[in-house]
Amino acid sequence: MTESPSRIVVGYDGSSGADAALTWAAQEAANGSDAPAELRVVLVGTAMDPVLSGYRHVMDRAVEDWRAGLSERLAALGRADATVEVRHGTVVPELLAAAEKASLLVVGSAGHGLATGTWTGSVSQHLARHAACPVVVVRPRHSTVVDRIVVGVDDSPASAKALRFACERARRTGEEVSAVHGYFSALAHVLTFDGAESEVADRRRAAAEQLVKDLCRECAAEFPDVEIEPEAIPVRAGQVLVDASRAASLVVVGSRGRDAFSEMLLGSVSQHVLGHAQCPVAIVR
Structure with missing residues (x-):
């Protein structure tokens, strides 16, 4: 340890x-x-x-x-x-x-x-x-019986640090880590005339799933004794993490992700999680 x-x-x-x-x-x-x-x-x-x-x-x-x-x-x-x-x-x-x-x-x-x-x-x-x-x-925990650390991930440097922070803590506590990538695009809800999902939405989903799998694979090599579960969910990142916090001991987020145009030092996702999570929140820079 x-x-x-x-x-x-x-x-x-x-x-x-x-x-x-x-x-x-x-x-x-x-x-x-x-x-x-x-x-x-x-x-x-x-x-x-x-x-x-x-x-x-x-x-x-x-x-x-x-x-x-x-x-x-x-x-x-x-x-x-x-x-x-x-x-x-x-x-x-x-x-x-x-x-x-x-x-x-x-x-x-x-x-x-x-x-x-x-x-x-x-x-x-x-x-x-x-x-x-x-x-x-x-913050108060919704559930005190779960042993899961949730970490929000994207392709930003702060996100990689957040995932590593979560894995370091999980190695000490014996908890599992859920690496969650929330993504949302109006294109994901666009249908073609025959009712099939658009090719653009399919590519977006595949890219999101690949991104989180790659991040988890890199961390798994450094933390082989930590169970890391990748999740890509087509919902806005802030809401995904708040929802996941109901069954988490800790939510970890980077201080600034790729969508942090509205705050120079603290991203909008981090702000949303700080205000609404139902468990403690770690902000990693």
Whole structure:
């Protein structure tokens, strides 16, 4: 088995979402390794600002309350050795700085949302766009009994990295990997006059199936002990992955695929999955 990530950073704000992220990160740190990864929990309070001095006092008290409760929580997770760090500033820049040398950054899908400097659902979007390491956004799982990692694939470099990330994790956890390529074209619904599928649609389907098979074959050579299942489905990629997330422990996507014309740093598929998946989501750059 490969070693688990050397350092996992968790953003924490005392919310139920942050607690779910902490639990996931503690489990991930121990996966497949005799020596658990370093776990660092980061709490972010407000920056110093005379105008907001009253608010800062309230926020600092909340941060101390979160910190006080962490010791017991970390002990219950078997990670009393975790580092707890309090930083002051705006959440996204501070977490990005804390995760500069991390192997993984883990956050909840939403938190308290207490004005600037604290958590909102958009925090995960910003982190996924800019973090130097993979980001895992821990969303509630629809099913807790499945052992399957779903990874979205296309012909982009980010997709290849996402598939490799999924296989590396599967090798540690013993899960299977479903490499899913969602494709959609209006041509797939065009029929000829005799009711047969058009030749163009047939070629599109064959190309999609070949693409995902080739990607899986390459990864299978590197990860022979991981079961990788190729799937090509004629539905928009974002919807395919959200549907697949109902029976997955994790969905992995690249930060930007071939159709990411609407976002410079985070593709539209990744955004859709982050907002709607029914299990944790990993964004790989």
